[in-house]
Amino acid sequence: MVSRVIPVEDFDLVIFGGTGDLARRKILPGLFRRFLSGQMPKTSRVIGAARSDINTDGYRQMIRDAIAEFGGAEKENTAGIEAFVGQLHYVTVDAKGDGGWAELHDLIRFEVVNAFYFSVAPSLFGDLAERLHTYEIADADSRVVVEKPFGRDLASAQALNETLAEHFKESQVYRIDHYLGKETVQNLMAVRFGNMLFEPLWNNHYVDHIEITVAETVGVGGRGAYYDKSGAMRDMVQNHLMQLLCLIAMEAPSEFESDAVRDEKLKVIRALQPVEPHHIVRGQYDAAGDEPSYREDAGDPRSFTESFIAMRCEIANWRWAGVPFYLRTGKKMKARTSEISVVFKDLGHSIFPGDEKRHRNILSIQLQPNEGMQLQVTIKEPGQGGMRLVDVPLDMTFADALGPDAEGAADAYERLIMDVIRGNQTLFMRGDEVEAAWAWTDPIIEGWQARNDVPKLYDQGSSGPDDAMALMHREDRKWRDIKG
Ligand code: NAP
Numbered sequence: 001m002v003s004r005v006i007p008v009e010d011f012d013l014v015i016f017g018g019t020g021d022l023a024r025r026k027i028l029p030g031l032f033r034r035f036l037s038g039q040m041p042k043t044s045r046v047i048g049a050a051r052s053d054i055n056t057d058g059y060r061q062m063i064r065d066a067i068a069e070f071g072g073a074e075k076e077n078t079a080g081i082e083a084f085v086g087q088l089h090y091v092t093v094d095a096k097g098d099g100g101w102a103e104l105h106d107l108i109r110f111e112v113v114n115a116f117y118f119s120v121a122p123s124l125f126g127d128l129a130e131r132l133h134t135y136e137i138a139d140a141d142s143r144v145v146v147e148k149p150f151g152r153d154l155a156s157a158q159a160l161n162e163t164l165a166e167h168f169k170e171s172q173v174y175r176i177d178h179y180l181g182k183e184t185v186q187n188l189m190a191v192r193f194g195n196m197l198f199e200p201l202w203n204n205h206y207v208d209h210i211e212i213t214v215a216e217t218v219g220v221g222g223r224g225a226y227y228d229k230s231g232a233m234r235d236m237v238q239n240h241l242m243q244l245l246c247l248i249a250m251e252a253p254s255e256f257e258s259d260a261v262r263d264e265k266l267k268v269i270r271a272l273q274p275v276e277p278h279h280i281v282r283g284q285y286d287a288a289g290d291e292p293s294y295r296e297d298a299g300d301p302r303s304f305t306e307s308f309i310a311m312r313c314e315i316a317n318w319r320w321a322g323v324p325f326y327l328r329t330g331k332k333m334k335a336r337t338s339e340i341s342v343v344f345k346d347l348g349h350s351i352f353p354g355d356e357k358r359h360r361n362i363l364s365i366q367l368q369p370n371e372g373m374q375l376q377v378t379i380k381e382p383g384q385g386g387m388r389l390v391d392v393p394l395d396m397t398f399a400d401a402l403g404p405d406a407e408g409a410a411d412a413y414e415r416l417i418m419d420v421i422r423g424n425q426t427l428f429m430r431g432d433e434v435e436a437a438w439a440w441t442d443p444i445i446e447g448w449q450a451r452n453d454v455p456k457l458y459d460q461g462s463s464g465p466d467d468a469m470a471l472m473h474r475e476d477r478k479w480r481d482i483k484g
Helices: 022-035 056-070 078-085 101-107 124-132 154-165 181-194 219-226 231-249 258-269 294-298 398-402 412-422 431-451 464-471
Strands: 011-016 045-050 088-092 114-117 142-148 173-175 207-214 281-285 309-313 325-330 337-344 363-367 372-380 389-395 456-458
Touching: 011 022, 011 372, 011 412, 022 045, 022 078, 022 412, 045 056, 045 219, 056 078, 056 088, 088 101, 101 294, 114 124, 114 412, 124 142, 124 154, 124 207, 142 154, 173 412, 181 231, 181 363, 181 372, 207 231, 207 464, 219 294, 219 337, 231 309, 231 325, 231 337, 231 431, 258 412, 258 431, 281 464, 309 464, 325 464, 456 464
Parallel strands: 011 045, 011 114, 045 088, 114 142, 142 173, 207 325, 281 456
Antiparallel strands: 207 337, 281 309, 309 325, 337 363, 363 372, 372 389
């Protein structure tokens, strides 16, 4: 099945921080793929903007190199690369100075969609927003894209929101959480709200518990000092895991429209209960042979920052009362995976003699490394051995069913950037959502600080500290195995 690629409207996209790691590793290679797919118009332009004193030719070479380093199979398409870099421009600007801004103003075509990607440190957002207006570059139709981290607590997130609100309406602000750009995340909504099958079961009558695991095999490595100021709660739970939790738990919006969807997500966050300290396990990876420990990577032998967290949360509403949501994320785990599992309740009674095993339907949704869904169902074991039951996965991996297709192959960043150009905010976090998420996580983090909570050590290549296992075991439940 080949899906149609619909070109977006003509645009000029300015990437502040266009020379940075994110721009070279994700944004530009992603735009190149959208260019090759035919989605990026041949007249559209991408304007890199940063302090580095290079010109457009130098920038084009930088992006050729970036595609060679970070691109996939498409990096062999030299003709395509040349055509793409021909649509790139560069302006030297300092967010805190005045040089280059008039030049940027003259370069922009105001008759097409204008988007400004703030791929710089959040401390520069205010300076950029202010100069975009002083130099009359942004107007009421422009869009701004901002990267994570969006604050480190409620107060800083509010301050960032206020800074942006001084110059832009909420409908112009696109806060990126790249997890939301994944095909499977959108499919989650399609599966929930486009099928009769699941929705009647999607509640505390039929669901035993829900698990969300985001495991990484890498440590904090070279960015240890930076990571040590945030930790797993701020870096992963407050944004990615909570966003996934919202999509799993939210009520059906009245229509698939950005504010309707975000209103429902916000209600979930607001219904999250405070978490008891004994329902949270924090961990730090230990040294393993020549592999440094978390504290060595962080450069702080007394660091109390967590590289792992497991927690049990509850949502106080009619649909979910009494259903635990177990969240888990960590570095240096046994495999790289992002998986959501909806574990349905036991049947309660088996009519099959000798069948004492607990059979449960589990809908598991993988976001990485491969995107797909499986539904575990119980069937008769093939053969002549009588009515012996066995649990097998019904595989709904999309690539197998739908085949390779250009739009489907878009990665999260590509899809989200195209959504910015289309003016579709559904997959972007609204300011009040981000603030509500911090309002829930802040007291948890403050509690650790007040108690001098020390994270438990765990082995590299494991599933986290033993206490994380106990969090489920003591309720007669079990985490799903972390498999890549
Ligand atoms: P980076 O590699 O340090 O790049 C920062 C960029 O900002 C460079 O292009 C730099 O270029 C530019 N810059 C710095 N000061 C400037 C100023 N005063 N005026 C204009 N430009 C300035 O950082 P990054 O990793 O690309 O990250 C960018 C943003 O994305 C950050 O907010 C980060 O938290 C977020 N993010 C990054 C990743 C990732 O994978 N890298 C993932 C998620 C979120 P010049 O030095 O030439 O000015």
